[in-house]
Amino acid sequence: MSILQASGLSYAVDGKPLVVDAGFSLEPGELTALIGPNGSGKTTLLRLALGLLQAEAGSASIDGEPVARLSPVERARKIAYLPQARPLVWPQPVRDVVSLGRFAYGAALGRLSAGDEAAVSHAIGACQLDGFEERAADTLSGGELARVHLARALAAETPLVIADEPVAALDPRYQHQTMRLFASMAQGGHGVLTVVHDLDLALRYANRVLWMHEGRIVADGTPEDTFTSERLRRVFGIQAEISRNGASFRLDILGPA
Ligand SMILES: Nc1ncnc2c1ncn2[C@@H]1O[C@H](COP(=O)(O)OP(=O)(O)OP(=O)(O)O)[C@@H](O)[C@H]1O
Numbered sequence: 001m002s003i004l005q006a007s008g009l010s011y012a013v014d015g016k017p018l019v020v021d022a023g024f025s026l027e028p029g030e031l032t033a034l035i036g037p038n039g040s041g042k043t044t045l046l047r048l049a050l051g052l053l054q055a056e057a058g059s060a061s062i063d064g065e066p067v068a069r070l071s072p073v074e075r076a077r078k079i080a081y082l083p084q085a086r087p088l089v090w091p092q093p094v095r096d097v098v099s100l101g102r103f104a105y106g107a108a109l110g111r112l113s114a115g116d117e118a119a120v121s122h123a124i125g126a127c128q129l130d131g132f133e134e135r136a137a138d139t140l141s142g143g144e145l146a147r148v149h150l151a152r153a154l155a156a157e158t159p160l161v162i163a164d165e166p167v168a169a170l171d172p173r174y175q176h177q178t179m180r181l182f183a184s185m186a187q188g189g190h191g192v193l194t195v196v197h198d199l200d201l202a203l204r205y206a207n208r209v210l211w212m213h214e215g216r217i218v219a220d221g222t223p224e225d226t227f228t229s230e231r232l233r234r235v236f237g238i239q240a241e242i243s244r245n246g247a248s249f250r251l252d253i254l255g256p257a
Pocket of ligand 1: 013018037042043
């Protein structure tokens with residue numbers, strides 16, 4: 001059964017449609033990449049699907065329950081959402097920031113159960129933050145802080161993880177490590193959706209790709225089926241070639257179309 005099911009979602013501001021009749025489902029065991037140009041509606045679609053924005057039409061449910069009926073705590077136990085904008089103003093130690101991921105389970109700082117502690121330590125390790133636990137978060141580099149936010153989301157140990165551009169600030173090694181981590185979580189039975197602008201990462205790691213263009217989902221399928229030169233030109237306005245090398249695919253972006 002799908003963990004998240006959305007259908008017919010639409011949303012407009014001042015008469016301008018930002019999301020139009022968009023539907024998708026997220027399954028356990030799948031790493032889904034949501035791709036599309038700047039301003040195509042990816043963040044808005046995710047916020048609608050999570051019930052953080054009120055849709056004008058359409059519906060979304062999590063584990064069969066309409067999102068509007070879930071309390072924030074119930075939703076936080078099912079889905080870890082890592083938003084694109086991640087404000088952090090206080091100089092909290094990294095371990096405390098990651099511990100925020102356990103609040104949906106009743107944890108409070110200085111009052112973490114053994115299970116909470118284990119989840120926090122596991123997330124810190126998974127995001128390669130060992131040694132950073134006591135550092136004040138406001139002294140971290142942009143990429144280090146991005147990994148702290150990811151660790152906070154993972155510490156919640158939810159069946160579904162939705163991350164909006166989690167690798168944008170990361171160097172190539174951590175970008176690949178993060179995508180590998182998502183792929184292994186999916187193999188372990190989680191559902192994972194990530195927004196990525198690096199098309200090569202989507203092609204290489206995702207089982208499934210949702211293509212968004214001008215507020216609509218214009219393709220939904222495997223990377224092999226959906227990555228075509230024609231679609232890359234139409235959706236992203238780029239000239240690109242796809243070639244097959246054994247089981248893997250290679251994407252060459254030649255420039256703007
Ligand atoms: N409250 C709002 N009022 C007016 N326009 C909005 C509002 N929220 C979003 N938009 C516009 O809707 C469009 C879609 O925004 P959204 O953040 O969903 O795009 P995105 O695909 O996530 O983009 P990016 O890749 O740049 O992060 C953008 O043009 C944005 O400026």
